[in-house]
Amino acid sequence: MTVYSILVLAAGTYAFRLAGPLLSDRLQVSARAQELMSLATIAMLSALVATATLTAQGGFAGWSRPAGVLVGALLAWRRLPFVAVVAAAALTAAGLRLAGVP
């Protein structure tokens, strides 16, 4: 990576990040629009969860990672503290890998 290409990536990323707050000035943010935007966020975040859990480089990520996320999800569903959820997910995945599960 050259300095120039990094600057282009940084500028483009910043433009994406700033566009939302700037556009919201011009939009009439009704309660309905606000709900749709939070649904849009839910759609993208769950897409991130699904792809980051199950896929790596366009293929299957192996069993350890989804198993870790599943354990974390169960603890989150049982309303355990956030830190416990994250730690349990990581420890499960790490433990399974240690045991030879991909």
Added chain:
Amino acid sequence: MGTVDRALVRDVSAIALASGVVGISFGALAVAAGMPVWLALFMSVVVFAGGSQFVAVGVVAAGGSPVAAVFAGLLLNARHLPFGLAVADVVGRRWPTRLLGAHLMVDESVAFALAQPDPQRRRAAYWWCSGLLFVGWNLGVAVGSVAGSAVGDPATLGLDAAFPASLLALLLPGLLPPRKPPDAAPPVDGAGAEDKAARARRVALVGAVIALATTPLLPAGVPILLALLAVGVALR
């Protein structure tokens, strides 16, 4: 700092720590791919989007052109535009906070803000999460780029499971039906809240399926944007 904020800072610190360790591995990877230490750190400060940094450096390391690397990174970061619409009120209207808040926008801080019940806590969650992640990520990259090849794979520590698990933990309360207090009169907005959770559940499920189905076929980032189509499900 109130007790709510203290719990918040504790939760956010856990994510920042995990992100710092992933930052260590990015620093090591970037240096191994031939980037000087200062350039790896410079990239992390000005781009501050881990996924796109891994992708861009990976494309170049695999022999791709810088143009292809930048394009792949930008595709992955396009999701920040709709994210920005959702957190515009949190980022603020004053120019200094808006310019800074936009740069610090990451998946985790958007998810943290979304999970809060009122505007004041949304703001606190967004800024604490963004700020600590910025510090954690860049410290990690600094350490990793100096330590170089001595750094192991963060997957050994299971940290690749920590990121999706943390996002899921933040999403889950909004997807589950609201808890009914035992032997209490049904709340006035009870049905409305239940409808809302059911709608969110449908959108989350359809969004996840769209992204999973298209991931093998499309460049990284595009499946996340396609998941926006799931909102159409809620409109029907």
